[in-house]
Amino acid sequence: MIRLFVLVFALLYGVDVMAISEGLVAGYNQGNAHYRKGEYDAAIVAYKQVLAQGLENSDVFYNLGNAYYKAGQLGRAILAYERALKLKPDDEDIRTNLRFVNAQKLDKDPEDDANVLTRFLRAIYIFFSINVLTIVLSICVFAGCALGIGWVFVPLRKWLWIGALIVVGAGMICSGSMLGLKIYQADISQAIVLSSEVVARSGPGEDFLQVFTLHEGTKVVIERREGEWFLVRLTSGVGGWLRAQSLEGI
């Protein structure tokens, strides 16, 4: 009975034990082999084949980003790093390389003028991925239920139980709200400019006024789509329309 329960729990709780086909792992390792020899274009092809089969893995995206950078494709490297970071926001390698490559693009990022507290909160926020937050929330639910049952059967002082419930409840609220925020943010579609230079216009068409120019590697938020055109907004808040083929969503 217990063994069955554990099995069901494991399946539902979903450490992804579903086997990734051996071919994908081999493809990834093949890409690494090319990279080590300096055959960056071949490495790119190998990594892309792995990703094309629906596997989303931060290591593959990270290595692909490295290969793109070495092959001189700055915008695609940034795109790959951003995708890797989305899957594993606390990975120091990804963050470092993204920062390094971002420093080489033409458009300057806005200054980060956050104070210490904001940075601390942001670091915590970044540290927990969606899955981790989900698990934390789940643990809180289980713990809360265990406390509720324990309260009935275990004769302890009332305030001990109340204290424990408050702790668990706070954990539930924090993880739940962070999870909600993360899921909301994940829905915001961001994109990276891949063309070396692209002109944004005031409307979806070549006849509209030119409003600003963007260069390869700049990150934008996509707000709307109209035909072949995207309305994008820069981190500074300025908006403009770009041709869809000059961008790729993260």
Place this chain on the structure above:
Amino acid sequence: MRWHFLRLALLLGMAFASVQDAGAQVTLQLSVDRSQLEVDDVVQVTVSVEAQQLSGLPSPEIPAPDGLQMIGSTSSTSTSISIVNGTMTSTRITAFVFSYRARQEGTFTIGPARITYDGKTYASDPVRIQVVKASGQAQTRPTPAPGESVDASEVREIEENLFLQAVLDKRSAYVGEQVGVTYKLYTRYNLQNVRYGNVPTFTGFWAETLFDAQRLDLKREVFDGRAYNVAELKRMALFPTTAGKHTLEQLEVVCDVPVTSRSRGLFDFDPFGSFDPFRSRQVTVRSADVSMTVKSLPSGAPSHFNGAVGRFDIRAEATTNTVKAGDPISVKVVVWGTGNLHTVVEPTRPDAPIFRFYDPKTELMTQKQGDKFGGQKTFEYVVIPQKAGALTLPPFQLAFFDPDQDRYQTVETASVALQVLPGEKAPETLSGLNQEQVRVLGEDIRYIKPDHSQLTNQGRLLYERGGFWVLHLFPLMGVAGVYVYRRHQQRLEGDVAYARRRRAKSDARKRLSEANRLLQEVDSAAFHAEIHRSLAQFLADRLNRSAAGLTSEMATVALSERQVPEPVIGQVRSIFALCDQARFAPGQAGREQMAEMFEKTELLIDELGRYI
């Protein structure tokens, strides 16, 4: 030698020039008390007018030469009577004395002096004097009061009785060597109002004042066979800064000398002269120039020689001898001795990489007593041992040139033993090598992630799976179940009616099984009694009444109130009636009847359970 000639000239040298006018019998003579003098010296020009009749004689005119400043004039008259060949001639001589101070160098012509008398102009010959640069000779020069002249004899007298001497303790020294100079005032007068005039600046020397008199402290001393009152005015320690011949400038002292008036001539009687205790004359006294030869330091200086000249010693002391590695201690290195400590720089630090030295704080305490300038200079270092253990701070060294022994010397401190405990923070260097920041040669992206034997699909998010959330129903259901159970327990404890109600069915079952046993024994009366009791008790429990007084009628009413259907109530009544019949109207009921009765009762209790 030159000076002796000058003195001779001063004493003997009189230039005469005379003009004889036979008709008027007026003779003008112009004379100077010396023909060669120095800048700031005073020359007295005497114009003697000799005539037989000299009443109403005007003052002679002398063209005032540039470079000479008249500071006073006076006149006196004398009469001489001579008898030549029986003829008595009376001659009156009037001497006009003009005092001039030489202001600049050069050759000047004084005169000719002219006098206009009785419609005629008489003139003397001019006299030439030479003014040379101040010799550096010791000088005592009285300054005549206005309208007064000072004659040479008075000057000589004052010179003999008042002079200033500069005494060097050595005439030859090395650069940086200490040379003492003492200024002494010799006097036989009762001086008043003594003050400095010109104070030397000691160009070419580092000068330290050892003594500076605030008042005259006179002592008796015999000089040149005469007893003087001597006061020490100044004592200086001089340190030559460059090699070569150096001359010390003169020290000038101005003071007032009381004078006793003397009669100026036989017929020039001054009834109030002779004793005037308040009369005094201002005198300027200058020391002679003194010169010395300064030699460069000899070769062969040690490599760590930094220019210290004198005689020094050195010692080192640490504030504490026990310290943690990485913590600072204070080490004082004290240099003391005689010499110019101002120019003594930091001693050579020991070459010990396990100690880190910070630049020292320097403190100088000079000592000016006695003839020598000296004192002590403290260099306070902050030293940080970089390693734990019993360490020795090696000696600090100071090299200096000792002019007395004419050679270079090196002194060093004793070693300082230190007990260094392990520090809390790891010492920065263990090897004693100087560390430096790792230099970044180039920047690149971080390397790729390694090969894997398995890859997970991170894109599949946990919260998107239905099964994951279904899992959480289990604990929630568990909690709900536990609370339902809890509530039930609480009602059993507190609510009698509830408890009776919940127990009714199981109690009825127990009685029915007892009845079933009696059925097997075919004990009709007991069987029916038990059937009756089980049904009555069940109804009483469910209706929360007493079973004892529950009659068939009461049960019918109560069940009707609870909306129990009529057929069921009829069955209850029928069973009660049958039981009563069997109990009170004896006559054995058959086994089959009893079995039928048992089944009916069992079904009835089940059915009743649904309604009440």
